[in-house]
Amino acid sequence: MVKLEFHDPSGTLEITQPHAPRLASLEGRRIGFVSNEQWQAFRMLPLLKSMLEQDFPGVEVLPIDTFPQGNDLIGTEKTADLVGKSGVDAVIVGNAA
Amino acid sequence: MKNAVSGLGLAPDAAMITFPIDMFLPGSDIGQLKARKQEIYNGLTHWKSDFKAAAPAKSTMLCVEGASYEDALVKANNFLLTNLWGDGLPMWPATRERVDWILKGSALPRTHMLGKFPPRGGLTTVETCAVALAMAGGRPEYLPVLVAAVDACFDPSTVFDQLQATSGGPFPAVIVNGPIARQIRVNSGFGLLGPDPQHPAGASIGRALRLMQQNVGGALPGVGTMAIFGAMRYTNAVFAEDDEGLPPGWQPHATQRHGFAPGTNSVSVVFASGATNVRRRGAKKETPEEDALNGMWRMADFMRTPNLAALAGWEKGTPGIMMIAPIVARRMAELGWTQNSIREFLWENSKIPMAQMSRAGAPAWIEIDSNPVTRESINLDPWPICLKPDNIVLVVAGGGHPTHSYWLQAHSPSVIGRVIRLPETFDELLIQADRDLGCGSDHCAIA
Numbered sequence: 001m002v003k004l005e006f007h008d009p010s011g012t013l014e015i016t017q018p019h020a021p022r023l024a025s026l027e028g029r030r031i032g033f034v035s036n037e038q039w040q041a042f043r044m045l046p047l048l049k050s051m052l053e054q055d056f057p058g059v060e061v062l063p064i065d066t067f068p069q070g071n072d073l074i075g076t077e078k079t080a081d082l083v084g085k086s087g088v089d090a091v092i093v094g095n096a097a
Numbered sequence: 098m099k100n101a102v103s104g105l106g107l108a109p110d111a112a113m114i115t116f117p118i119d120m121f122l123p124g125s126d127i128g129q130l131k132a133r134k135q136e137i138y139n140g141l142t143h144w145k146s147d148f149k150a151a152a153p154a155k156s157t158m159l160c161v162e163g164a165s166y167e168d169a170l171v172k173a174n175n176f177l178l179t180n181l182w183g184d185g186l187p188m189w190p191a192t193r194e195r196v197d198w199i200l201k202g203s204a205l206p207r208t209h210m211l212g213k214f215p216p217r218g219g220l221t222t223v224e225t226c227a228v229a230l231a232m233a234g235g236r237p238e239y240l241p242v243l244v245a246a247v248d249a250c251f252d253p254s255t256v257f258d259q260l261q262a263t264s265g266g267p268f269p270a271v272i273v274n275g276p277i278a279r280q281i282r283v284n285s286g287f288g289l290l291g292p293d294p295q296h297p298a299g300a301s302i303g304r305a306l307r308l309m310q311q312n313v314g315g316a317l318p319g320v321g322t323m324a325i326f327g328a329m330r331y332t333n334a335v336f337a338e339d340d341e342g343l344p345p346g347w348q349p350h351a352t353q354r355h356g357f358a359p360g361t362n363s364v365s366v367v368f369a370s371g372a373t374n375v376r377r378r379g380a381k382k383e384t385p386e387e388d389a390l391n392g393m394w395r396m397a398d399f400m401r402t403p404n405l406a407a408l409a410g411w412e413k414g415t416p417g418i419m420m421i422a423p424i425v426a427r428r429m430a431e432l433g434w435t436q437n438s439i440r441e442f443l444w445e446n447s448k449i450p451m452a453q454m455s456r457a458g459a460p461a462w463i464e465i466d467s468n469p470v471t472r473e474s475i476n477l478d479p480w481p482i483c484l485k486p487d488n489i490v491l492v493v494a495g496g497g498h499p500t501h502s503y504w505l506q507a508h509s510p511s512v513i514g515r516v517i518r519l520p521e522t523f524d525e526l527l528i529q530a531d532r533d534l535g536c537g538s539d540h541c542a543i544a
Binding site: 005 | 125159
């Protein structure tokens with residue numbers, strides 16, 4: 001038998017931080033949206049906001065445009081800082097396609 | 098999405114709800130959102146990452162066995178394809194021997210970190226480049242160009258993560274200036290955007306870059322890159338400017354755009370999104386002046402399109418690369434045209450009347466652009482396809498024939514230059530290349 005040994009070409013990944021912990025419940029929580037304003041987000045995210053408000057007593061869902069919107073802005077440190085300072089318990093990001 | 102998360106240093110996993118593309122189109126039925134709301138709520142409350150193991154700290158060696166070398170080679174190729182690391186063409190497995198050989202072309206240590214390849218965030222060292230170049234059929238003397246090109250792609254101004262993922266399918270166009278192009282056989286002449294056994298370097302370098310984009314950066318079609326068509330993505334476009342074919346007084350692209358001294362070995366990376374041939378030459382009894390002017394108008398006419406992907410580079414990048422053949426450049430220079438006057442003509446005459454822009458729905462894209470300078474351009478009528486003539490990349494390259502020019506339209510927020518660093522033993526590599534491949538048509542280190 002001939003053995004052929006070669007490098008894995010995929011490069012290594014460096015995991016430096018854990019995912020955010022999940023919430024025990026959405027009741028009474030403060031939820032934000034970070035939107036790229038694409039792919040019908042202007043219709044879907046308001047619908048999601050109304051569903052959350054209907055299904056979870058005391059939930060506060062911030063307006064869709066609370067944080068900077070658009071592909072070039074939603075990944076910036078400035079947006080992350082604004083989200084952090086807003087006191088939200090969770091964020092929903094949309095829409096990718 | 099998993100790539101983006103991974104690129105931020107999180108485990109490559111996400112609380113993500115996936116719907117068919119139809120729901121994301123204008124006028125769609127978004128009722129599915131209601132039907133699947135519990136999945137969204139669960140993403141906020143119960144989701145757990147499926148990713149278990151941390152990746153190893155260094156490159157892993159893989160192994161296949163076969164009844165013969167031929168059999169093992171087939172199995173290795175099948176293994177690479179089934180693990181989604183191939184491109185459908187045969188490849189060399191990156192064995193220790195082959196990678197060590199390629200690394201002879203590096204001026205930097207093999208562990209030198211170039212950065213995280215976006216969006217997936219795979220750690221990218223010189224060795225990572227050598228592995229890809231080995232798989233792509235490359236040689237050690239090609240490695241300095243690949244390393245410089247990868248480093249250019251990593252420049253924050255390229256917004257490389259978005260270019261990797263976008264549906265538009267941009268591909269890196271790497272323009273090489275300096276004597277290294279001839280020395281390692283990067284094509285600047287006939288057929289420079291395609292295969293040429295006399296100039297094989299561009300294909301291997303570009304293929305290696307593409308393999309890295311896919312395997313290290315995560316740009317797998319339909320998963321990590323949503324490029325709908327993905328043209329030019331087997332090898333990207335790696336070619337040289339014909340420095341020696343420049344008319345007297347004209348400067349190399351790398352000097353004009355990046356300020357590198359003529360004769361400097363360098364790369365300049367533009368992200369292109371299309372490739373169009375322009376029949377430039379006249380057909381009848383035109384005077385030289387008419388022939389030049391008609392050709393310039395035809396080039397401008399090809400450029401005069403609302404290429405909305407180019408908005409990304411409207412202020413600081415480029416709308417594209419116009420390639421003119423050396424014989425055309427010389428004739429135009431004799432008629433008094435300069436690089437600046439050519440760019441100014443193309444810029445002025447590729448402006449689009451705003452009525453045409455409106456007809457195509459283009460102003461909406463300008464209005465939502467994140468760059469205020471670009472947004473302001475909506476007040477210009479006719480609308481210039483870039484802020485100023487200097488945005489247009491003009492390159493003298495192509496075969497010695499006057500009939501065509503070539504327009505590589507761009508999706509390029511910036512144009513990035515890098516000086517190529519060579520190892521001290523570079524001349525020895527060139528001698529070995531001539532021994533292995535025979536003397537090229539325009540360079541020979543052992544003559």
